[in-house]
Amino acid sequence: MEASRSKRNGATEAKVSEIVARYGHDKSFVIPIMQDIQREFNYLPREALDALSASLGVPQSLVYHLATFYRAFSLTPKGKYRLSLCLGTACHVRGAPQIADHITRTLGIESGETTSDGEWSFETVNCLGACALGPILVVNEEYHGQITIAKTNKVLAALGKKVETDEEV
């Protein structure tokens, strides 16, 4: 157990050093570096942030300040299926809040959370910049436009969630 963890940490550290090196150890690139770390691990693992702080020579307080200030960063792992629902103004007036409530009710998680089995995570975002298609639900980068409660059910069912779908809709 202990051995496998340190092995994993070693791999994480190596990956982080590689990313930091790509930016020439320049501290002003700390945000893009963190973005790359997040892309690599799907979130910002604690060991990666430790490694970042050490190899770039910036205090942990700065790293965590940035990690919590910017929305793009997440300190917890995302689920296998990542749902992002647009709650921009255009989507809002077209009924996106009802979809958000429905997803929360169906999956039992609020925006920003991941189910305990690691299958689903759900977040709301402010305008994806495709307002003509609103309301929009993005599942692992795939867009579903003009979404309704019934369509949401279909999307969830297709990914294996037990929900009643209405074939006629």
Add this chain to the structure above:
Amino acid sequence: MKKCKSASELASLREKLAAARDPKKPTIVICAGTGCLAYGTQKLIDNFRAEIAKRKLEGTVDVRTSGCHGFCERGPLVVIQPKQIFYQHVKTEDAGEIIEKTILGDAVIDRLVYRDPATKEKILHEHDVPFYKKQMRLIFGMNGQIDPRSIDDYIAIGGYAGLAKALAMKPEHIVDEVTKAKLRGRGGGGFMTGWKWESTAKAEGSPKYVICNADEGDPGAYMDRSLLEGNPHSVIEGMVIGAFAIGSSDGYIYVRNEYPLAVTNVTAAIESARAYGLLGENILGSGFSFDIKINRGGGAFVCGESSALFASIEGRAGEPRQKYVHATDRGLYDKPTCLNNVETWANVPPIIVKGAEWYASIGTPGSTGTKIFSLVGKINNTGLVEVPMGITLREIVFGIGGGIPKGRKFKAIQTGGPSGGCIPEKHLDMPVDFDELSKVGSMMGSGGMIVMDDRTCMVDVAKYFLKFLEQESCGKCTPCREGIYQMRTILDRISEGAGEEKDIELLEWIGTGVIDGSLCALGGTAPFPVLSTIKYFRDEYLAHIRDKKCPAGVCKKLITFTVAADNCTGCTACARVCPTKAATGEKKKVHTIDQATCIKCGACFEACKFDAITIS
């Protein structure tokens, strides 16, 4: 590709490229903007290529993927050139038929042709579609003519001619030209671009920075994204001209992380501009050097604010600072910095090419040129529209936008995003420009126009914006951090039927404090959505407070869903979608909704095709 070492080399390259573009060659132009891609356009593109290959037409028929055409509502969009046949809602499997009938043959495929929803008339050509016809697409129109990944396309239609011309001018003459054109910043404030350039040029210090603000955090606006994705070279060209005028060697594009396609396209554009000698060392052999770096934002609305944006580029949290000193004197890394919006930069090349006089003749005396708006919400023709300043709201909403869907009633149009306001019907005939919008308690902002109908609740809209701002406030100063929170709590109370009449006054009072006491414009404009809705829709607030009713049927605590027995056909649609089984009934018999278990999610209302669900 070998570098262009002078303006004349660029000119002969352009001639060569333009000559190679045979205007008679059949070309399938497919919109590959984010909107159309979201409809699955990539498969359509692949299929067109496959169908062309199958028929061995590779040399005879071209496929061009372009940026956003603006009419996202109707995507996937395809235009067949040179016939200019406009097809909408094209499906992947339509590709073969389009090639056979419209390109090889002379037939038009009826089901893909646009029909005017009002007159039912068929409209064959893109430029005749009312949505496009009433626009003036100086900046955005190029999107349809080029592949954003091809610098050759951009050069062939005249791209970088503005840069070549500018490099032969004196820097101060360029600044003069932009000032005379009266170009105002498209990022929100409407500050005179020429003045900003002049101050940065005159400021002491080096290097000087030129930055493009592509943070576009305003929810409901996406023109910057579509410009960067669809025509990145126009923004880059504007920046190089600006840098030369100001005397800057270093540029940044600060782009939202949520816009991956924009990042990809602009990165590719920068590389090809460098390869052609239009960016980097010794641009077009003029001795002037300037380069651009890309910075991806971290997803914070406040980072669109200038000092927060600089902090973010420097690797800090995006918190604004006091502005005793202007950014033009001390901005990024405390050096003179000129920050302009994406659309502002894209307006620069045409001003240089065609002259300030021409530019200033468009629009109104105080607001020249065109503006791109994102016309979204409860509107028939959703999309991006570019219109001359001074056009009326009515022309935009009804002329271009085609009015409100489902025959519902127009209620308000929201402009200026979280800093703006809701404009009611009585002001529909006002001209749209920077100053007129401010006069009615809203603002231009970045150009979002969200149309609302009688099913949109104004208290809910105000609450929506405050919630957004509450999340996005950086928390540095108390009036913004606490004031917005308090105002949102009061609105919550009102929307739950627990409001009191004096709450309206309280909102106005706190609002004034937030406006006066906040450090940056996020807080300084945050109360506008609330104040403007109170100003124009006070009755709706009063209905929530006095009668405990939400006239638009939105605020959950104040509405009930019932079945209108006369309309109910017993189709069971509502019972099937109701997540709590509150809606029940037998087939072909009138259904009922149990009020105790109804959670007011609206699923039944959405599912009913017979208008049998009443919200009251």
